[in-house]
Amino acid sequence: MAKPVSIEVWNPNGKYRVVSTKPMPGTRWINLLVEQDCRVEVCTQKKTILSIEDIIALIGDKCDGVIGQLTEEWGDALFSALSRAGGKAFGNMAVGYNNVDVDAATKHGVAVGNTPGVLTETTAELAASLSLAAARRIVEADEFMRAGLYDGWLPNLFVGNLLKGQTVGVIGAGRIGSAYARMMVEGFKMNLIYYDLYQATRLEKFITGYAEFLRANGEQPVKWKRAASMEEVLREADVISLHPVLDKTTYHLINKESLATMKKEAILVNCSRGPVIDEVALVEHLKHNPMFRVGLDVFEDEPYMKPGLADQKNAIIVPHIASASKWTREGMATLAALNVLGKIKGYPIWSDPNRVEPFLKEDASPPAACPSIVNAKALV
Numbered sequence: 001m002a003k004p005v006s007i008e009v010w011n012p013n014g015k016y017r018v019v020s021t022k023p024m025p026g027t028r029w030i031n032l033l034v035e036q037d038c039r040v041e042v043c044t045q046k047k048t049i050l051s052i053e054d055i056i057a058l059i060g061d062k063c064d065g066v067i068g069q070l071t072e073e074w075g076d077a078l079f080s081a082l083s084r085a086g087g088k089a090f091g092n093m094a095v096g097y098n099n100v101d102v103d104a105a106t107k108h109g110v111a112v113g114n115t116p117g118v119l120t121e122t123t124a125e126l127a128a129s130l131s132l133a134a135a136r137r138i139v140e141a142d143e144f145m146r147a148g149l150y151d152g153w154l155p156n157l158f159v160g161n162l163l164k165g166q167t168v169g170v171i172g173a174g175r176i177g178s179a180y181a182r183m184m185v186e187g188f189k190m191n192l193i194y195y196d197l198y199q200a201t202r203l204e205k206f207i208t209g210y211a212e213f214l215r216a217n218g219e220q221p222v223k224w225k226r227a228a229s230m231e232e233v234l235r236e237a238d239v240i241s242l243h244p245v246l247d248k249t250t251y252h253l254i255n256k257e258s259l260a261t262m263k264k265e266a267i268l269v270n271c272s273r274g275p276v277i278d279e280v281a282l283v284e285h286l287k288h289n290p291m292f293r294v295g296l297d298v299f300e301d302e303p304y305m306k307p308g309l310a311d312q313k314n315a316i317i318v319p320h321i322a323s324a325s326k327w328t329r330e331g332m333a334t335l336a337a338l339n340v341l342g343k344i345k346g347y348p349i350w351s352d353p354n355r356v357e358p359f360l361k362e363d364a365s366p367p368a369a370c371p372s373i374v375n376a377k378a379l380v
């Protein structure tokens, strides 16, 4: 028998019972649920990752929908408990939903929501920050200053890489990968090589237009290329940023062999999911290639790092904060709540999950729709 889990309750007499497994930023998401007759229960347990038993205890005997987190494994056990309690929807507060067994949800008739679009620029900005921090060795230099080691300017002190004119490689040029590519090309006049299963038409048009603008102004135009294989990107790029979804095709996409094809002084950034990189192979590569640098927001076995990673000076490591801007996190909470609410209310699915701004306006009522349900087609 699982121990009772501590909760905070909003609108105790609400008709529909919605559970959030974590307190989430902002209050708009709670207000929207309460205005639509929901009793909202927010888990306040002081434990970062809830167990399956904790979540089953939270679901209880009657629950219309749950808002959950990417740290939770949503599989058959949780979806059958939710369905038994009368639940219709699970809203993952993330765009990535590799923690969710979508087939199991569909089998139990539960809709699975995610939060695309609202985190695109915020996540791309962190990938750009890690790229710059790695290129210019900012973390190492900061540690050096704080240690009181600076005793005057030197020609060879913390020499890094100039980005202008170098090639940025993007693997997975979807929403975030494309936003990152635009930032690096427009901001630093880098050339682009990308690999994706699909053509990134809007990105290609943007860079073509920017190259024309540069040419018209007497500047060196930027170039772009869609690579025929991921290996082509790894061989040619100076900075490589990973932005694919995590699935069977992208698990350990970066491994011992692919690392060996990269330039010795390349920079590798990962703001997608940890298991896209074989982290043990990466640690070995970092040890043997001191000029190779990485910027990592995600790790293979979060919250842990593989042995040796934290000792590498050529690695910059941050704790899965790529979407952590206030506007984005409040927006993610809103989208996650509206996915659950929309399903409870029987609203239709929003037509374009790449354009979710109408749901995010602070001073207006959101559309009567679910912003993004990933198993919408399978459920009908």
Ligand SMILES: NC(=O)c1ccc[n+]([C@@H]2O[C@H](COP(=O)([O-])OP(=O)(O)OC[C@H]3O[C@@H](n4cnc5c(N)ncnc54)[C@H](O)[C@@H]3O)[C@@H](O)[C@H]2O)c1
Pocket (backbone or CB within 6 Å): 095, 096, 097, 116, 117, 119, 123, 171, 172, 173, 174, 175, 176, 177, 195, 196, 197, 198, 243, 244, 245, 246, 249, 250, 271, 272, 273, 297, 298, 320, 321, 322, 323
């Ligand atoms: N670190 C973070 O905090 C953070 C924040 C947001 C998103 N993410 C991760 O980033 C991922 C991408 O988000 P998005 O909104 O850009 O999604 P998206 O669906 O717009 O883009 C993903 C892209 O990956 C491509 N892809 C799929 N399989 C591939 C393969 N084998 N090789 C190359 N490309 C492949 C797809 O075609 C698509 O264009 C999410 O699924 C999530 O895991 C992480």
Ligand SMILES: O=C(O)[C@H](O)CO
Pocket (backbone or CB within 6 Å): 070, 093, 094, 095, 096, 097, 119, 322, 323
């Ligand atoms: O997939 C996601 O949304 C992230 O990892 C958290 O923002």
